[in-house]
Amino acid sequence: MPLTVTLPDGSTQSHPQGATAHTVAAAIGEGLAKAAIGARVNGDLVDVNLPLPGDCTVALVTAPRQNKKGISKWRDEAHEADALMLLRHSAAHVMAEAIERLFPDTLLAYGPALSTGFYYDLSLDTPISTTDFERIEDEIQKIAAEDRPFTRYALEPVAGMARLMAEDNKYKIDNAQKAIAKGAAELSWYATGEQDKNWEDLCQGPHVPRTGLLGAVKVMSVASSHWHGDVTSDRFQRVYGTAFFTPADLDVHLENLEQAKARDHRVIGRSLGLFEIDEMVGQGLVLWKPKGAVVRDQLQKFISEHLERQGYSQVFTPHIGKLDLYRTSGHFPYYADSQYPPLVERDHLKKLSDEGCSCAELTASMSDGTIEGYMLKPMNCPHHIRIFASDKHSYRDLPVRLAEFGTVYRWEQSGELGGMTRVRGFTQDDAHLFVTPEQLAAEVLGCIELVKIVFKTLGMNDYRVRVGLRDPDSSKFVGEASDWDAAENACIAAAESLDVPFSKEPGEAAFYGPKIDFVVKDVIGREWQLGTVQVDYQLPQRFDLSYTGSDNAEHRPIMIHRAPFGSMERFIGCLIEHFNGSFPLWLSPEQVRVLPISDKFNDYATTVLDALKDQGLRCSMDTSSNRVNGKIKVAQEDKVPYMLVVGGKDADAGTVSVRHRTDGDRGAVPLADFVAAAVKERDERELG
């Protein structure tokens, strides 16, 4: 019985059993048959030479054509993503073959394609180092030059497992067992060339039809990884690479990476003098320099305005607290590994010493929690809870909303630290809301409103939202199912109100309640969680919090933890990259710079400067011996939004010659007009 194939345009073809996507392409045209490297069959990405499963929809994935410069042209992003996915998965195979040629004792584990490239996890005693990359690339080139076909063959599970057992690669055996457990009807192998003759690898596919399609493959880096992601399990070397259809495409990619590097908040932070992380102060501890402090201060003021409007009360709490506080909250000693060790009081330490306590015993008592002392706070909630508990509350008082830009300290692993996005001391834009069950939904929504306002003001539309729900398959959560339902519904409704993509992620809730997380990407594509809104039934119970209801009985409040931007460090780190260091006027450390064309006009320039200062604009004057061009160059590099070039003509007319950092020369305008416009732009927090 023939197959009916439906194409993307809705037209249909009839083909005999055994037809492939290639057959379909050939029926349309010879050129398309040559260009087809894979297909979406019923939506799944598959080999172009895989027999079609029956009546189906087929959308061909083609190799791209190139422009004169050799850069690939794509129909759309989906086409590009599909074609590159096929190519990179194939590149991972060819790289594995190359590495096995060079290092025969390599055991392969797992080699997927990524959105920007691919990697292969492999077990090998010899460390692969950057000096090996070129050799590996050369081998890849040879295999690509041979233009061998990717040949797929499959065995049913029993035969397949027998074959794998004989090969004795426990990682591949494990991969196969997992596939079978998931219901795979067969195990497939891909040979680069002919079955049983050329190199082959257990693999689900799909692949491009020939190694010759690998126009440019580059080995990028090597890192360590672990089997099943388990630190205690076997260690792999993970070799990262990327692949493109043409060398020109690779060059574009590498160029983009270079540009991203220049946009990195660590680079900009240094060049603009925003912050410093000093070895002598300590890893992961940020020093906010005067210019960075301006950005942070302006942002905090902006957020504070909205907190006040929304009925928050600002509080201040100390940076340390007694260990008992954290025993009650559950942070100590349970999370001792991610905290700075306790601060032990002199008397207590002396007493232990007098009793003959050894260092080992002291260490043990710190980790088992029997030590007495204080701790740098890892979270602000316990302090805020004690503020709430210090008064007797009526249901009429609720919701109580306590906000603090609260600084916390966490012991992050050294290998994880970097720039401002992962630090050991940071200030959260934190708040804790104590609410009745009836108030929960509205209060969660209120938290989201602030996120909306701030992201909109900053022009940050490119973020995603995760709603973490309880694990449905287990009792990995505390509390009543009905409470969870109410809280989860509140979180989902709040996320829906944002008009951005959000995902529901069962099992990703905290054990004490569901949460909403806000995630953004940095310039090199890494995702960072910024803010979070979490519903918590647990801490009010641990601290035995209560309020008196209208029934004159005691009730337990629900807590909402919320830090919509996470921490000032991480948020501003991301903000620096978002703006590429060119902050909008209201956030710019220096808003206007006056550039007298020579020191003959310093007097007039000073008049201009004073007029700016009168309106509270952050400004300076460049009195260096540079010429105007030089002064502009420096101001542009400092990303100062407005440069006011002033000379004789301006002094005579009472004007300033305005240059904007992105628009360039805007011509002369009366001083008062410029000041008024700048004040408006600043006060309305325009994006500029």
Place this chain on the structure above:
RNA sequence: GCCGCCCUAGCUCAGUGGUAGAGCACACCCUUGGUAAGGGUGAGGUCGUGGGUUCAAAUCCCAUGGGCGGCUCCA
């Protein structure tokens, strides 16, 4: 914490065993200028730190601190 790479002037970097270099920034002098760098002179470094090998170490080896990219973790 683990794997790989890196650390030379304030910054960005060159320097493969034989007397420490450049550009920018900085200081001073000349230049007094109209929209992305005018010219000159000068100061600035125990080459991350500690050991070792060597007649001789920025350079080779070991340890250690810090950075980068991943892995793992992120209450």
